[in-house]
Amino acid sequence: MLKLWGRPTSTRTQKVLWALAEIDLDFEFILASASMGPAGSVQKGHRPYGIVDTPAYRAINPNGTVPSIEDDGFSLWESNSIVRYLAMKYAPELMYGDTVESFARASQWMDWDNNELQRGQHTLVTQLVRLPSGQRDRAQIAHANNELIAAFGIADAQLGRTRFIAGEHFSMGDIPLGIHAHRWQLYNIERPPLANIARWYAEIRKRPAFQRWVEDRANHLTG
Numbered sequence: 001m002l003k004l005w006g007r008p009t010s011t012r013t014q015k016v017l018w019a020l021a022e023i024d025l026d027f028e029f030i031l032a033s034a035s036m037g038p039a040g041s042v043q044k045g046h047r048p049y050g051i052v053d054t055p056a057y058r059a060i061n062p063n064g065t066v067p068s069i070e071d072d073g074f075s076l077w078e079s080n081s082i083v084r085y086l087a088m089k090y091a092p093e094l095m096y097g098d099t100v101e102s103f104a105r106a107s108q109w110m111d112w113d114n115n116e117l118q119r120g121q122h123t124l125v126t127q128l129v130r131l132p133s134g135q136r137d138r139a140q141i142a143h144a145n146n147e148l149i150a151a152f153g154i155a156d157a158q159l160g161r162t163r164f165i166a167g168e169h170f171s172m173g174d175i176p177l178g179i180h181a182h183r184w185q186l187y188n189i190e191r192p193p194l195a196n197i198a199r200w201y202a203e204i205r206k207r208p209a210f211q212r213w214v215e216d217r218a219n220h221l222t223g
Contacts (some may be wrong), residue, residue: 005032006067008219011179012079013067018175019083021209023091032066041130080110087172095172106166106173113176116151120144121180129221145189159196178204183220
């Protein structure tokens with residue numbers, strides 16, 4: 001059985017969890033993290049899940065980060081690479097339409113999300129969730145949110161042209177963006193109306209795999 005190391009509050013781990021649920025693949029989920037534990041963030045004095053600093057785990061992922069997988073003796077880390085691997089091996093038609101062009105287009109948006117949304121989201125979750133209120137930096141919060149507004153505007157324009165982010169059908173490209181769009185909605189911050197994002201987000205939220213691993217508010221706003 002495939003093994004996944006990670007934590008459900010990690011957007012990177014959620015990518016893999018969502019992909020596994022879309023494919024309907026059985027797996028063992030092993031809670032692991034240096035920064036979070038069952039009670040919340042180490043920045044608030046809580047104990048982490050651990051495991052990631054052990055020699056056995058570092059042999060799988062030398063970075064000591066999550067997520068990582070092991071599938072029939074094959075190990076892999078980096079969330080986008082894991083999702084691509086799962087898509088190619090287990091569900092190419094479902095996850096990218098089974099063509100080189102559709103794979104490339106979906107992969108493009110996955111990498112764009114990692115470059116344009118991950119940084120701002122990390123700042124917001126650190127400032128608004130993990131840090132005590134007295135230690136929060138309003139300037140960092142405003143800067144991160146402005147970055148996200150600009151980036152989501154690019155995605156909104158694309159979704160004005162296509163039903164899903166990489167074309168007319170759901171693909172692995174929708175997974176990272178769907179997770180970050182959902183998390184952005186949960187923060188008590190100002191957001192401009194983005195009609196195309198809203199239409200697409202409403203459709204994404206109906207997917208059982210999204211409901212299983214992303215919908216739960218506790219997987220996003222746990223301190």
